[in-house]
Amino acid sequence: MFFGRFIAVLRMFAALLAGANGMPAGRFFLFNLTGGICWACRFGFGAYAVGTEIYKISETLSLVSLGLFIGAGSALSIIMRRYEIALLRQAQRALPDG
Numbered sequence: 001m002f003f004g005r006f007i008a009v010l011r012m013f014a015a016l017l018a019g020a021n022g023m024p025a026g027r028f029f030l031f032n033l034t035g036g037i038c039w040a041c042r043f044g045f046g047a048y049a050v051g052t053e054i055y056k057i058s059e060t061l062s063l064v065s066l067g068l069f070i071g072a073g074s075a076l077s078i079i080m081r082r083y084e085i086a087l088l089r090q091a092q093r094a095l096p097d098g
Contacts, residue, residue, distance in 0.1 A: 001031035
């Protein structure tokens with residue numbers, strides 16, 4: 001019952017299997033309680049640790065994202081200026097003015 005908390009599919013069936021195998025109620029509640037507390041602490045403290053690390057690297061990631069955005073915008077601008085005349089001619093051939 002205790003380890004059933006940590007395995008996704010088994011979490012759904014652990015109580016059913018414990019009852020089907022005749023596990024005493026006191027033992028079931030003890031293992032279910034301790035497993036639930038350990039599972040909640042593991043995920044709670046794990047999320048806290050991940051959040052702390054993300055906060056530490058968020059400034060660096062923001063600067064990298066800004067640099068990539070400026071670089072992509074500059075590249076798109078250069079490409080559009082380089083092929084502007086060719087694209088206008090192609091558009092005029094495809095859609096003549098009546």
